[in-house]
Amino acid sequence: MITIKDLFKLVGIIIISACAVFVCALFLNYNIDLRGIEPQITEQTQTLYGALVTTGKVVSAVSGGCLLITSIIMLAFYIKHYIDSHRRQLGILKALGYSNMRISRGFWVFGLSVFVGTGIGFAGAFCLMPTFYSARNDEGYLPMFTPEFHLELFAALVIIPTVFFALLSIFYAHIKMKMPVLELLKGNTVPKIGHVKSGDGLPCLKDMKRATVRGRKSLVFFIGFAVFCYSAMVQMSLGMNKLADEIISLMTIMIGVVLAFTTLFIAVTTIVSSNAVSVSVMRVFGYSTRECSSAVLNGYRPAALVGFVLGTVYQYFLLRIAVNVLFKDVENVPEFDFNVSALVIAAVSFVIIYEAVMYFCSWKISKISVKEIMMDRE
Numbered sequence: 001m002i003t004i005k006d007l008f009k010l011v012g013i014i015i016i017s018a019c020a021v022f023v024c025a026l027f028l029n030y031n032i033d034l035r036g037i038e039p040q041i042t043e044q045t046q047t048l049y050g051a052l053v054t055t056g057k058v059v060s061a062v063s064g065g066c067l068l069i070t071s072i073i074m075l076a077f078y079i080k081h082y083i084d085s086h087r088r089q090l091g092i093l094k095a096l097g098y099s100n101m102r103i104s105r106g107f108w109v110f111g112l113s114v115f116v117g118t119g120i121g122f123a124g125a126f127c128l129m130p131t132f133y134s135a136r137n138d139e140g141y142l143p144m145f146t147p148e149f150h151l152e153l154f155a156a157l158v159i160i161p162t163v164f165f166a167l168l169s170i171f172y173a174h175i176k177m178k179m180p181v182l183e184l185l186k187g188n189t190v191p192k193i194g195h196v197k198s199g200d201g202l203p204c205l206k207d208m209k210r211a212t213v214r215g216r217k218s219l220v221f222f223i224g225f226a227v228f229c230y231s232a233m234v235q236m237s238l239g240m241n242k243l244a245d246e247i248i249s250l251m252t253i254m255i256g257v258v259l260a261f262t263t264l265f266i267a268v269t270t271i272v273s274s275n276a277v278s279v280s281v282m283r284v285f286g287y288s289t290r291e292c293s294s295a296v297l298n299g300y301r302p303a304a305l306v307g308f309v310l311g312t313v314y315q316y317f318l319l320r321i322a323v324n325v326l327f328k329d330v331e332n333v334p335e336f337d338f339n340v341s342a343l344v345i346a347a348v349s350f351v352i353i354y355e356a357v358m359y360f361c362s363w364k365i366s367k368i369s370v371k372e373i374m375m376d377r378e
Contacts, residue, residue, distance in 0.1 A: 010078055010110065010113035011113075011262075012074055012078075012262050012263065012266045013071055013074055013075055013078070013113045013114060013117060014113050014114075014116050014117035014120070015117065015258060015259070015262045016067055016070055016071050016074065016117065016259060016262065016263075017067070017071055017113070017114050017117030017118050017121065017161065018117040018118065018120045018121035018124070019067060019121065019255045019258060019259060020064050020067035020068060020071070020118075020121065021117070021118045021121030021122050021125070021157045021158065021161075022121035022122075022124050022125045022255070023059065023060065023064065023125075023251075023255065024060045024064045024157055025121065025122050025125035025126065025153065025157055026125045026128065026129065026132055026251075027055070027056035027057075027059050027060045028056060028060050028153060028157075029125070029126075029129060029147060029148075029150060029153055030052075030056055030129070030132065030133065030136065030147075031052075031053055031056040031057070032148075032150055032153065033133075033145055033146075033147060033148055034049070034052060034053060034056075034145075035053070036145065036148075037143050037145050040143045052136070067259075070225060070263075071114070071165070072165075072168065073218065073221060074222070074263075074266075075110060075114075075165060075168065075169060075172075076172055076218075077218045077222075078110065079107060079110060079169060079172050079173050079176065080176060081270070081274075083173070083176050083177070087183075087184045087185070087186070088184065088185060090103060090177065090184050091181050091182075091183075091184025091185035091186075092185070094177075094181045094184060095181050095185070100174055100177040100178060101174060103173070103177055104170050104171075104173040104174035104177055105170055107169040107170055107172075107173035108166040108167075108169060108170055109166075109169075110165070110166070110169040111162050111163070111164075111165040111166025111167075111168075111169055112162075112166075113165075114161050114162050114165040114166075115158070115162040118157055118158040118161055118162065119158055121157075122154060122157055122158055126147065126149070129147035130146065130147060133145070133146065133147060210299065219267045219270060219271055219300070220300060220303045221303075222263045222264070222266065222267035223263075223264060223267045223268070223300045223303045223304055223307070224303040224304065224306055224307035224310075225263055225307065226259070226260045226261075226262075226263035226264035226267065226304075226307070227260065227264070227303075227304045227305075227307030227308045227311065227350065227354070228307040228308070228310050228311040228314070229255075229256050229259040229260045229263070229311065230256055230257065230259075230260035230308075230311065230346070230350055230353075231307065231308040231309075231310075231311025231312055231315070231346055231350065232256065232311035232312070232314050232315040232318075233252050233253055233255060233256020233257070233259075233260075233311075233315075234253055234256055234257070234342070234345070234346040234349070234350075235311070235312060235315045235316075235339065235342040235343060235346045236252055236256075236315040236318070236319060237250070237252040237253035237256070238253075238339060238341070238342035238345060238346075260353075261353075264354075264357055265357065267300075268297065268300075268357055268358070268361045269361065269364070271296060271297065271300070271361070272296065272361050272364045272365055275296050278296075279292045279296065279365055282295070289362065289365060289366040290362070292365055293358075293361070293362040293365050293366075296361075296365065297358055297361055297362070304354060308346075308347070308350060312343060312346075316338055
């Protein structure tokens with residue numbers, strides 16, 4: 001039932017889990033090795049040592065925890081999307097006597113995406129560790145030490161998440177499979193797009209916009225989170241140039257951009273595909289491609305705006321806490337103020353990127369074939 005093509009769609013989970021493990025592996029492995037030289041730490045470097053350990057814990061907890069929650073939500077979204085698009089096949093299996101658990105057990109393969117992503121992230125982090133270690137001690141305040149491989153860290157960041165997500169996939173699929181056989185055999189139903197009133201038809205478009213957002217609440221989260229990541233990471237990397245080395249700044253902006261592009265692209269392309277039937281019906285009634293695109297895509301713009309604002313607030317307070325709390329006892333730490341230029345750069349680049357993605361999705365909407373959609377519904 002679950003083919004390689006279906007697993008290929010899980011590229012978003014692979015990228016997100018790779019980013020999460022990449023960050024956590026770098027900082028946690030550094031902390032473990034750093035504790036190995038604790039007996040060599042002098043009183044003069046004790047404050048710096050404590051700040052580095054605390055930074056590693058905070059960065060790992062914040063980034064790893066946030067990305068873990070995102071991966072769980074995205075995995076649940078993919079499983080639900082798979083079940084919704086394969087209702088007839090799953091209904092036939094249940095009609096033939098297959099139990100819910102027997103069908104659900106096959107969903108363990110969704111955990112393979114986590115294994116691939118965490119493996120890539122761990123390997124990438126281990127390759128960067130020598131440079132990362134050297135950059136964090138470029139002033140020579142601490143004794144030099146080299147990265148060591150820690151099996152327990154590999155198990156915690158790769159093996160355990162893979163098993164956890166495999167079991168989670170089975171459990172969630174089992175819950176979603178608890179529906180009558182006849183309901184599964186009916187397949188997807190054509191969504192309602194509202195009632196056309198006399199006049200210029202605008203009430204129908206507004207109703208379509210609201211129905212699109214209400215029917216795909218998980219996509220609202222993905223779009224908001226994508227913009228949140230971009231806003232926070234870009235502004236953070238530009239605002240922390242005096243607080244951190246170039247590697248950490250570059251790593252921050254790369255992770256933010258990758259996460260933003262991945263989640264945003266997956267979200268908007270899913271919006272287009274899931275509303276293909278509604279768009280085809282609107283096209284039959286004479287609505288233009290621009291009107292269809294507006295009805296399907298514009299309802300998510302408020303979520304993008306909220307995500308950008310939250311990302312701006314988040315990065316400011318995170319850096320403020322880092323300066324005033326984590327490094328309060330460290331000498332020569334520069335003052336931190338809100339970076340207006342970073343906000344402008346992030347805002348302008350965000351608008352350009354977001355509108356480019358929206359234009360691409362509008363082009364995808366224009367390519368929807370009414371004939372193919374209607375034949376697929378038969």
